Amino acid sequence: xxxxxxxxxxxxxxxxxxxxxxxxxxxxxxxxxxxxxxxxxxxxxxxxxxxxxxxxxxxxxxxxxxxxxxxxxxxxxxxxxxxxxxxxxxxxxxxxxxxxxxxxxxxxxxxxxxxxxxxxxxxxxxxxxxxxxxxxxxxxxxxxxxxxxxxxxxxxxxxxxxxxxxxxxxxxxxxxxxxxxxxxxxxxxxxxxxxxxxxxxxxxxxxxxxxxxxxxxxx
Amino acid sequence: xxxxxxxxxxxxxxxxxxxxxxxxxxxxxxxxxxxxxxxxxxxxxxxxxxxxxxxxxxxxxxxxxxxxxxxxxxxxxxxxxxxxxxxxxxxxxxxxxxxxxxxxxxxxxxxxxxxxxxxxxxxxxxxxxxxxxxxxxxxxxxxxxxxxxxxxxxxxxxxxxxxxxxxxxxxxxxxxxxxxxxxxxxxxxxxxxxxxxxxxxxxxxxxxxxxxxxxxxxxxxxxxxxxxxx
Numbered sequence: 124x125x126x127x128x129x130x131x132x133x134x135x136x137x138x139x140x141x142x143x144x145x146x147x148x149x150x151x152x153x154x155x156x157x158x159x160x161x162x163x164x165x166x167x168x169x170x171x172x173x174x175x176x177x178x179x180x181x182x183x184x185x186x187x188x189x190x191x192x193x194x195x196x197x198x199x200x201x202x203x204x205x206x207x208x209x210x211x212x213x214x215x216x217x218x219x220x221x222x223x224x225x226x227x228x229x230x231x232x233x234x235x236x237x238x239x240x241x242x243x244x245x246x247x248x249x250x251x252x253x254x255x256x257x258x259x260x261x262x263x264x265x266x267x268x269x270x271x272x273x274x275x276x277x278x279x280x281x282x283x284x285x286x287x288x289x290x291x292x293x294x295x296x297x298x299x300x301x302x303x304x305x306x307x308x309x310x311x312x313x314x315x316x317x318x319x320x321x322x323x324x325x326x327x328x329x330x331x332x333x334x335x336x337x338x339x340x341x342x
Numbered sequence: 343x344x345x346x347x348x349x350x351x352x353x354x355x356x357x358x359x360x361x362x363x364x365x366x367x368x369x370x371x372x373x374x375x376x377x378x379x380x381x382x383x384x385x386x387x388x389x390x391x392x393x394x395x396x397x398x399x400x401x402x403x404x405x406x407x408x409x410x411x412x413x414x415x416x417x418x419x420x421x422x423x424x425x426x427x428x429x430x431x432x433x434x435x436x437x438x439x440x441x442x443x444x445x446x447x448x449x450x451x452x453x454x455x456x457x458x459x460x461x462x463x464x465x466x467x468x469x470x471x472x473x474x475x476x477x478x479x480x481x482x483x484x485x486x487x488x489x490x491x492x493x494x495x496x497x498x499x500x501x502x503x504x505x506x507x508x509x510x511x512x513x514x515x516x517x518x519x520x521x522x523x524x525x526x527x528x529x530x531x532x533x534x535x536x537x538x539x540x541x542x543x544x545x546x547x548x549x550x551x552x553x554x555x556x557x558x559x560x561x562x563x564x565x566x567x568x569x570x571x572x
Contacts, residue, residue, distance in 0.1 A: 180508075180554040181547045182515035184526060189547065192533065193540035279406070286408030290519065301414050310419030318407045325406040 127303050127313060134299035135320050141213075141285045141295060145220030146278060152221060153228025160233045171229070178226035183284050186223055191215040191291045216288040224281045231277060235270035236262060268339040275332030279325050296320060345536060346545070353532045353542070360528035361549055367446050367514045367524060372507060374450025379457035386462050397458070404455035409448075409513050416448040417520045445517035453510040460506060464499035465491065497568045504561035508554055515550070525549050 159171035178186065194200055194209055208214045239262060247257040289298030300317040304310045348354040378400075385397030404412070421439050428437060468491060476486040518526035529546040533539035 177547070177551065181550045182512040182526070184515045184518070185543055185547045185550060188526075188530075189540065189543040193543050196538065196540045283406075283408040286410040287516075289410065297408055297410050297414070300411060304414060304418045308418070308422075310415050310422070314411060314415040314419070317411060318403065321408060321411070322403065322406045 127307075128316060130299055130303065131296060131313075131317055131320060134294055134296045135324075137288075137294060138282075138285050138296040139324070141216060141220065141288055141293075142278075142282055144217050145224060145285070146281060148217065148221035149224035149228055149281070152225025153232055156225065156229035157232035157236060160229060161236060175226040175229050178223050179230070183219065183223050183287055184290065187216060187219040187287055187291055190219045212288075212291040212293055216285075216291055216293055220281065220284060220288075223284065224277060227277050227280070228274065231270045231273045232266060235266040235273075238269060239265050264339070268336075271332055271336050271339065275328065278328050278332070282321065282324055282328070345532075345538065345541060353528070353536075356528050356532070357525070357545070357549070360523055360525045361553070363442075363522070364511070364514050364524040364549075364553070367442065367449065367517060367522070368507070368511045370442075370446040371449035371453050371510055371514065374446060375453035375455075375457045375506070375510070378451060378454025379461050382454070382458045383461040383465070386458060387465060401455045401458055404452055405459075409452055409516050410519070412452060413445070413448045413516055413519065416444050420444045420447070441517070441520050441522040445514070445520055445522050449510060449513050449517065452513060453506055456506045456509060457503065460499050460502040461495065463502070464495045467498055468494050500561070500565050500568055504558070504565070507557060507561065511553060511557065512550065 156171045156174060159167050160175075162168055162171075190209070191212060200206065200209070208218075243261055243265065244257055247261050252260070285295055286297035288295045289301060292298075294302070296317055300313050304313050307313070346352050346354045346357070348358075382397045382400050385393045386401070388394055388397070421437055424439060425437050428434075472490055472494065476490045481490070514524060515526040518524060518530065521527065523531075525546050529542040533542040536542070
């Protein structure tokens with residue numbers, strides 16, 4: 124139990140790297156698609172809805188496998204510069220995670236944007252603020268506050284999702300835990316150690332979100 | 343398209359049975375989850391601190407630890423645990439547990455944690471007057487639970503339970519790591535032998551989408567049926 128701890132701890136770094144990168148890209152994707160969802164053009168709207176429907180309706184495992192095993196099969200794709208990124212399991216995992224969390228994030232942000240009271244926007248307009256200022260100074264701060272609790276859940280779901288990186292040969296926390304279990308045959312001990320590390324990260328995220336919620340509240 | 347032909351030439355029938363396996367595992371896991379919820383919801387609602395602690399421990403740990411890790415625990419530790427229990431009763435032979443049972447149990451425990459939270463929320467949001475009214479009417483404990491609380495609780499829990507169902511359905515794809523031949527595993531096998539992973543994994547995605555779409559339609563109609571009069 125004690126000898127496995129340093130190995131698991133160094134694998135935690137991989138998990139955290141995967142988590143932070145996919146959350147960063149996922150947030151950008153989510154914001155983009157949330158804005159597309161609010162677009163009045165029905166084709167753009169339907170496209171954004173389709174994206175989030177497909178990525179939320181299929182398991183993350185399928186998405187990783189399509190990106191890691193599937194895309195390499197296209198002859199043309201292998202000759203483009205993108206292949207430098209897509210031949211690495213590390214980046215494939217991050218792309219799959221980012222696309223997946225992006226779909227969920229876009230739903231969270233969309234509902235946050237939609238629940239902003241029209242009065243706020245009208246107030247901004249009657250003060251003569253430009254559309255840009257209203258978006259950045261009124262809509263975004265309110266949307267952040269509204270979506271924080273749901274986004275905190277999404278971070279924790281994504282943390283658990285990073286464990287799937289172990290299925291494409293990456294040695295993250297779950298990958299190393301599985302390796303140790305299969306060599307030492309001590310499933311319960313390793314589960315306790317790896318599980319506690321995950322729970323500790325969950326605990327940190329939970330408190331960070333709580334702190335941010337306080338900071339963004341009106342009172 | 344000939345890749346999907348039924349019979350010996352294609353993978354159609356294999357994938358069809360794999361889909362049935364996914365549905366079977368999901369339903370079994372969901373039922374096992376309900377049993378866990380039946381035990382842990384009262385614990386979470388109990389007034390005793392120690393019982394509360396047990397309930398919270400279950401939901402926090404299971405919802406905070408990756409599903410894959412839980413599956414590995416069951417996959418590598420499951421038969422060991424059963425053999426240990428059997429050895430107490432004097433049975434010392436090697437016991438191998440079927441992948442279906444291990445898988446449904448692992449997913450069931452996970453889905454149970456989510457169901458527990460859903461049931462707890464539903465019971466808490468039932469109007470206090472209902473509890474008091476049934477006490478005033480002098481209803482016996484079982485009738486009061488079965489006829490007053492349960493029907494209202496199910497109506498409130500149904501929308502969230504359909505979310506739990508979706509999560510459970512998608513989680514079953516993870517059991518493929520233990521070798522149980524469901525959609526994901528079958529696609530893996532087919533992709534390996536035809537060297538066409540893009541097609542088979544995309545087809546798996548379509549199958550999952552189909553399953554979530556159909557079950558969503560069905561659950562929505564149930565929701566409508568049970569929220570009549572509200």
